[in-house]
Amino acid sequence: MTGQTTPRQAVHRLLDGLSTDGGARVVTGEPGCGRTAFLEYAAGSFRAGPVWHVRGGPGRAAPPLSGLRTLLRAAGRAAPVAGDGTAGEALFGLLRAAAGASPVLVCVDDAHLWDAASRAALGHAAARVRAAGVRAGLLLTVPGHRPVDRELAALPVLRLGPLAPGDAARVVDDVTGGAVDPGVREELLTAAEGNPALLLALVHRLSPAQLAGRRPLPRPLADGEALAGVAGGCLTGVPPDRADLLLTVAAAVHATGEPDADADLVRRAAGAGAARPLPEVLVLAEGRLRFRSTLLGRAVYAGAPPERRRAAHRALAACLTGTGTGGVLALLHRSWTTTGPAPALAAELAVAAACAPPVLRCRALTRAAELTADEAERAHRCTAAAEQALLAGRPSEALRLLDAARSRLAPASVRGGAQLLRGAVLLADGPVDDACESFLLAAGLLAGTDREAADAATLGAADAAWAAGDPTSCLHALAASGTYTPAAGAPAGGPGAEVPADGDGVVVGAGRVVAGGAVTAGRGVLGGGTPGAGPAGGEGAAVGSDADDAAPPSGLLRDHRDGMRAVLLGRFDRAAGPLRRVVERGLSGDGPEPLLRSASAGLMLGDLTAARRAGARALAAARTLGCAALEPRALEYLAYAELRAGRHQLARTHAEEGLRTASRTGQRNMAAHHHAVLALAASIEGEREIVAEHVAAALRTARRHGLAQAATLAQWAAARADLGAGRPREAADRLGPLVRPGVRRGHFAVWMLAVPCFVEATALAGRPEDAAAVVEDFALWAACGADPQAPAQLLRxxxxxxxxxxAGPLYLRALERHEETAGDFERARTELLYGKWLRRRRRLREARNRLGEALMGFERCGAHLWAQQAAAESRAGGAAPGRPGAGELSRLTPQQLRIARRVAEGATNREVALSLSVSTRTVDYHLRNIFATLGVRSRVELVRLVEQPEKTGARP
Structure with missing residues (x-):
């Protein structure tokens, strides 16, 4: 279980599975993770049958089978015969008999404390239950800081992970009655690292005044005493010579912030030979040593006397080389031997950090800042460390470093750089209005010292305004960068407003929007973030200025500026040249930021092949360089390019990976956009439950952070799902406010993409007059040439x-235009509507041909509900019933089929949920429907049913 799944969700998922097929889990986790609470909740939540619940006691020297007898007495059963194998078989027989009437749940807390014979009997019975499919579940808890006993080692393990930040925050609020300062809460969450017991210990350690933020907090917040209170008992009995090795591992991990350390380095520093066995609390894998419990490692380090800690760091530094990464590590260890400011060492660290990967560079710069006495220099180094934290996908750490960088004594350039970076962090994971203000503040602070960085800040503000759906602020920000200067007295652009001309531009009448207002700069028309979304000097580099005294921008940036300016003015003829050069220059190198610009420009041009190529290379470059924060953006470009090309299943694959990387790197805003893409893909496949789940997830973040574009995409997906399910009136009502002029119109970059759905919905609902005006707006967009599907959609x-x-000739012309683009879905929709039109005019043979083409198209792209519409229309026109399906599996929806195949491969419900980026509750829901549809009662039957057509090659 990870931080993305709450303990209660994990319990209910387990219990559902144990109630149907039985099985066993060894539940483990680090000290204080809540194993006992987990088991108590499971026992209290099981309603399907009896629960046998016991807690293990000190029993290593107890008589054989004493633990098992304790369990059987609690269950009111007779004791089994003596002997490990016989006892295990006898326990299995009792469980099978008890499960005949109803499922049985066996809960054994601290099973490692039982005698070996009892553990062996438990392990044998659990394995038999799992193999036989008996409706008996066994949950056995053992500590995670040591290996699982060999008697239980063959059973599946469920490791309880840390609390998610939101769950941990709720724990703090519940315990304190909400009387905690937000900053103090954040520090508590950071120090506890999701460990429930440590979190509660830290809360109880603070006085009411400290919780309220009126008194300073103890430093460090999680000291040796607090950590020992949770994990100290796990070190009982460790020999003194082994304690030195543990401290050396802990020191190596503490210095770098990595979860493990080089085993050879640690052994040399600790004077421990490779042949000596390791303490059971350590794990050796691929030449790296780590603690089985990170909390235990922290307790070892914090609990050691200061001089012993410094000695460990000195030994590690002495064993490291003085160049490359080894040089940075040596300096880091040296830094932990000092007890006060060390300006010279800090300067060495800052210089050496340049050769390290982002995570280690962040650690080195953070430590350099801590050793720096000069306040301005310290602020500068904190800001540099925050930038590396952001690139490494750690936005919360970046914000903490930026808070530490605040200083009135720092020059404007340093304060401006910090605000520029804060804007980038908030743009990825915070309210975009706040991001916009941070960017604008940065622009003011940097204007006099660094024009390029100031331009980057104003473009960041434009990007934030774009995400918020505020075209007025977007244009004002671009005007501030010199990218665009409105004519005197010209109104701000936006939905229903004029786009100002400046000599070579065009003015569009009120009530219409230049489609370029819908394609600007990357995020436009399903394209990601506007240029200027990244840290200083990165993706957010300046796009240049028209001012005479401005430094000339690079060729790529100048072209991006000129192309963006032309697009905003509706001059797509003048945008093509500069944007094409951006595409080509980005693809000529391997830098992730230029490649992301190239992908953005490709999307603006409607060159989806180039956008996909640039996005794929940007993703590879980001992964190679360790720039985790850039991966979700590259995946978003790829997903949007595939959606626009009509390949929604590929879009779904990219968005699922993008959602995982966005969640892993703490970018909730990016995750919201990936949820929106997944909702759009699911709306094509007709998966209402999946659509609703992703729409809800996207809107949850969009509403909290002001993401108008993600919200509009999600609402469009919900409406398209209505349309696919044959509910045109609901779809029209949902889409009307999004596409019609007015204050409720959707994001200015997205609403026109939903127009074809709205027109279809109103026509099918008998209200075609509602769509007449928006079609003319859509015609402007189709004429821009940036959307390959738009011309055919306009004719439809x-x-x-x-x-x-x-209507007939228009349908035929639309089908001709579809031949110019890839993707089956849009063409199949036109074939379906044309087939309906033909059938209503009694041209039944032609109608059957068109509806057959529509059915084939929908089946090819997995649009299940749309295919049902086409089949129903075909039958209404007199066609014979459809051909026999490819076995029973043909009755499943595409998502159900994916889930069935993954289950047949042996995946658990949680593993299926993670692979499909949905919740386990959704997987459970679909699995119940799969069982009902196919008439199977267990996973074993499902596996047989899935494997049969796979073996014969008859894949449905």
Whole structure:
């Protein structure tokens, strides 16, 4: 179980599975993770049958089978015969008999404390229950800081992970009655690292005044005493010579912030030979040593006397080389031998950090800042460390470092750089209005010292305004960078407003929007973030200025600026040249930021092949360089490019990976956009439950952080799901406010993409007059050439609104334009609507041909509900019933089929949920429907049913 799954969700998921097929889990985790609470909740939540619940006691020297007899007495059963194998078989027989009437749950807390014979009997019975599919579940808890006993080692393990930040915050609020300062709460969460017991210990350690933020907190917050209170008992009995090795591992981990350390380095520093056995609390894997429990490692380090800690660091530093990464590590260890400011060492660390990967560079710069006495220099180094933290995908750490960088004595350039970086962090994981203000503040502070950085800040502000759906602020920010200067007295652009001309531009009448207002700078028309979304000098580098005294921008940035400016003015003819050069220059190198610009420009041009190529290379470059924060953005570009090309299943694959990386790197805003993509993909496949789940997830963050674009995409997905399910009136009502002019119109970069759905919904609902005006707006967008699907969609819209006898030629022209683009879904929709039109005019043979083409198209792209519509129309036109399906599996929806195949491969519900980026509750829901649809009662039957067509090659 990870921080993305709450303990209660894990319990209910387990219990559901144990109630149907039985099985066993060894529940483990680090000290204080809540194993006992987990088991008590499981025992109290099990309603399907009896629960046998016992707690293990000190029993290593107890008589054989004494633990098992304790369990059987608690269950009111007779004791089994003596002997490990016989006892295990007897226990299995009792469980099978008890499970005949109803499922049985066996809960054994601290099973490692039982005698070996009892553990062997438990392990044998659990293995038999699992193999036989008996409806008996066994949950056995053991500590995670030591190996699982060999008698239980063959059983599946469920490791309880740390609390998610939101769950941990709720624990603090519950315990304190909400009387805790937000800053103090954040420090508590950081120090506890999701460990429930440590979190509670830290809360109880503070006085009411400290909790309220009126008194300073103890430093360090999680000291040796607090850590020992949770994990100290786990070190009982460690020999003194082994204690030195443990401290050396802990010191190596503490210095770098990594979870493990080089085993050879540690052994040389500790004077421990490789042949000596390791303490059981350590794990050796691929030449790296780590603690089985990170909390235990922290307790070892914090609990050691200061001089012993410094000695360990001196020994480690002495064993390291003085160049490359080894040089940085040596300096880091030297830094932990000092007890006060060390300016010279800090300067060495800052210089050496340049050759380290982002995580280690962040650690080195953070330590350099801590050793720096000069306040301005310390602020500068904290800011540099925060930038590396952001690149490494640690936004919360970046914000903490930026808080430490605050200093009135720091020059404006340092304070401006910190605000520029804060804006980038908030843009990825915070309210975008706050990000916009941080960027604008940075622009003011940097204007006099670093024009390029100031331009980067104003472009960041434009990006934040874009995400918020505020075109006025977007244009004002671009004007501040010199990218765009409105004519005197010209109104701000935006939905329903004019786009100002500046000599070579065009003015569009009120009530219409230049489609370029919908494609600007990357995030436009499903394209990611506007240029200027990254840290100083990175993706957010300046796009240049028209001012005479401005430093000339690089060729790539100048072209990006010119192309963006032309697009905003609606001059797509003038945008093509500069944007094409951006694409080509980005693809000529291997830097992730230029490649992301190239992908953005490709999306603006409608060159989806180039956008996909640049996005894929940007993703590879980000992974190679360790820039984890850039991966979700590259995956977003790829997903949007595939959506626009009509390949929604590929879009779904990219978005699922993007969601995982965005969640892993703490970028909730990026995760919201990936949820929106997944909702759009699921709306094509007709998976209402999946659509609803992703829509809810996207809107949850979008509403809290002001992400108008993600919200509009999600709402469009919900409406398209309505349309696919044959509910055009609901779809029209949902889409109407998004696409019609007015204050509720959706994001200015997205609303026109939903127009074809709205037109179809209104026509099918008998209200075509509601869509007439928006079709003319959509015609402007289709004429821009940036969306390959738009020309055919426009003709289809006109056919839906045309007089009955005039629609046929328009449908035929639309189908001709579909031949120019890839993707089956949009063409199949046109074939379906044309087939309906033909059938209603009694041209049944032509209708059957068109509806057959539509059915094939929907089946090819997995649009299940849409295919059902086409089949129903075909039958209504007199077609024979459809051909026999490819076995029973053909009755499953695409998502159900994916889940069935993963389950047949042996995946657990949690593993299926993670692979599909959905909740386990959704997997449980679909699995119940799969069982009902196929008429199976267990996973074993499902495996047989899935494997049969796979073996014969008859994949449905």
């Amino acid at each position: 819209c006109r056919a839906l609104l045309a007089a009955p006898d005039a």
